[in-house]
Amino acid sequence: MNDSLSEKTKDKLHQIMDDIKQERDELHVKAHLARAEVRDEWVELEEKWEHLRSKSKRVGREAKGASNEVWAATKLLGEELKEGYQRIRKSL
Numbered sequence: 001m002n003d004s005l006s007e008k009t010k011d012k013l014h015q016i017m018d019d020i021k022q023e024r025d026e027l028h029v030k031a032h033l034a035r036a037e038v039r040d041e042w043v044e045l046e047e048k049w050e051h052l053r054s055k056s057k058r059v060g061r062e063a064k065g066a067s068n069e070v071w072a073a074t075k076l077l078g079e080e081l082k083e084g085y086q087r088i089r090k091s092l
Helices: 007-061 068-091
Strands: none
Touching: 007 068
């Protein structure tokens, strides 16, 4: 019995390896791009977070005089942040 692989088997193995390598390379590029997108979104969310913290302190200090518009804007910003963080969590 011959222990060496037939040419046909070698060709199949080579094709499988090529297919896997191509898939791996494509996923590597997509993962790199996804990391960049997540980083960009994180930076944007951090800016919004600091803005929300600042607003919430002001609303807390001026609770009696705070208008419904200020509260609504603060609440909307909080919802945007929550959704953004959830998008990041899903992508990780």
